[in-house]
Amino acid sequence: MSGGHDNHGGLNLTLHVWRQKNREAEGHFETYSLHGISEHCSFLEMLDQLNEQLLREGREPVAFDHDCREGICGSCSLVINGQAHGPDRETATCQLHMRRFHDGETIYIEPFRAKAFPIVRDLVCDRSAFDRIIARGGFVSVNTGSPQDANAIPIPKENADLAMDAAACIGCGACVAACPNAAAMLFVGAKISHLSLLPQGQPERRRRVLAMVEQMDKEGFGNCGNIYECEAACPKGISVENIARLNKEYLGASLTARPEKESAGGF
């Protein structure tokens, strides 16, 4: 089915969409019927058409987060029929296409749900907890202008590739939404792995993992229960190996940690 014109009647769908006015308000499902949706359009383009329909009917459109619509910005965040980012493996909602659904299908659409991701409106949630975790240590402390020549640090290709695998995380939070404990360990593990696999990350290796895990707990994320739903939901295929690496790094750092002196410049 390549090519791409609407050459048939399209899909007729029943949607149950989570509506919630704001963070404090009580939410509920509303049901909408949508007709003649092309199988070539994306899931978000289907929602665009729903919103145009609602607007025509004088009803307020459904709010959802989205931006790049090519699976890299990490904005989109829906739970579709109970699965974060829907049924396709390694696919963000914005890259999910309607050819995955059949005519007459009923689809449930909900926001990512987690204590640490409060709902802002409808399908939009607040994932700023991830920023606060990064701010505690998800970086290499190097000021602009100070580095040596880029090729002065040779890095084995295997390590660079593994670091890249972890760094591919788009920070969407599907791992949290998919986890029964709402754990953020895949997200944190990916950043810890990215930096601890590289020589640039070594000087701050221990304090980084301790600080990031501390913040992760403070934000109200749960702990890993080895269910691996996170890996299954991850649109970038980030492996649970990164959680193992996080645990190893954390254990090592905890065993050798000394009380931090109050330092003037922080990290």
Place this chain on the structure above:
Amino acid sequence: MTTPTTPILDSKCPTGPMSERWSKHRFELKLVNPANKRKFHVLVVGTGLAGASAAASLAELGYKVTVLCIHDTPRRAHSIAAQGGINGAKNYPNDGDSVRRLFYDTVKGGDYRARESNVHRLAEVSTSIIDQCVAQGVPFAREYGGLLDNRSFGGAQVSRTFYARGQTGQQLLLGAYQSMMRQVGLGKITLHARREMLDLVVVDGVARGVIARELTTGAIERYAADAVLLATGGYGNVFFLSTNAKFSNTTAIWRAHKRGALFGNPCFTQIHPTCIPVSGSYQSKLTLMSESLRNDGRVWVPKSKGDRRSPDLIPEAERDYYLERIYPSFGNLVPRDIASRRAKEMADAGRGVGESGMAVYLDFRDAIARDGAARIRERYGNLFQMYERITADDPYKVPMRIYPAVHYTMGGLWVDYNLESTIPGLFVLGEANFSDHGANRLGASALMQGLADGYFVIPATIGSHFAGRKLGAVSTDHPSFAAAERDVQGRVGKLLSIDGKRSADDFHRELGLVMWNQCGMARSEKGLKSALATIRGLRAEFWQNLRVLGSGEELNRELEKAGRVADFIELAELMVIDAEHRRESCGGHFREESQTPEGEALRDDANYAYVAAWQHAGDGPAMSWNLHKEPLTFEEVKLTQRSYK
């Protein structure tokens, strides 16, 4: 429309030998001593490569920094989507690269409509950018020996592009974002997410802050500072369908323009040759397939018109690898403007492929036979996967179908060599400014420019604003803030009260179609004149027939879109006026009236070797602007007809 007198703009470029200008200028710039830096407050709007790198670097220097970003987190800025790579004149492959060659390629690639001094500076700092990013832990691709790998991009005959799989923008942005978040953690940067700048506040002729809307509550907020940096990206979404993210918009720079900042070369738009073709009327955006694919993919169409056979049934002798045929020395790696125009030419001649005929093939058959599927997967795996998700075709087996789409805007707010706009204290970085790419940007140069501006240029040049001017204390209680806030409230109220029939998207689609047809890959006097009338009519209808539901005191995506579309409609008018006034072809600006016998862009250096900078002069049924000119002189790179043959 334009006044007969055209004032000349001063770019403040240094003089003397080209390769010493930046270091000479840096030495002559005034410094701010470390103790005084913390007294100056910088407001950065936008957190893409330019904004995040500027915010981090300025905070490291000791300035007090406040950052506004439109997304829920700064990491989502559209730089994240850049795929292919970043140029750096490291000459690691020993293939003859140098700062001078990158400078030369960029001036030539831009079809001689960029400022030589700026471009040379860009080439100079390109090497430091690579060093900086590697030190941050950006996982660039490496060879087995552990050293950095390079690949080639269009418009160059050397390999100087550093990359992180097909996610270079993401990795560079995360590097800048992480550096910025480090400063947030240290309390040196105050970050406000989900804020949209809706106006610039100018006090006594100097930019002193902005008015922004908190997008989840609708609260209108005032932010005061001693300098304002706009790093809010480009305006390609004026075409509705583009490779830009949906939030990318012109409002921040357009509001600044209407407060007095001149707009440089608004019609210079880059149409990227390799995008996934449009498939239906529901389409909300277009997806780029990185230029890096042209390293290994071969572009072709059938030799005969209307050949509808499946590509595998078309024998070698009946295929036209037209880029290799017309441009034997650059082949598939000609610059973007040329590759796009040639694709359009093939489609217009009835030799396009796919159901609509508005596509050409990008074929990896030979590369897979030569290097094996595994090696190709390693280089482009994520792009192939993205292509398959969208089209349901497997590019390992069937050639990709691609077609040009709007991708980048070389135009933007006019800035001098210090990146300062015509409003003192207002600096513009990255794609939001007009600066370094002339009439066509080369691949892998946007990331380079964004980071050059943020990491290396602004930290040096902003000091002259603080040290060279007497800046009194200004708080948000100043009457200029109250006045700007009233203006914003008035606009928001008006958008909500029209109560018409059409959605913001509906107007936007119509605007985009007019722009694509008349101000896209080919432009003519007749088409531009008709577009101007259509756009003015559309603007009038917009303000009478828009429908926005809900209120201003909540998360209201329709209201947000409406404000952005209102500004896009005004900008479109200026783009068309600029395209009409420039009666030459150069780079991405192709006037049908001005072409060589071979169909290449024909410049008119005697009359148009200048930057067109437009000053807003009035609203009304027809808006008005005054044209200012910055003459371009070429001391190092000789003005010639570009040739990639």
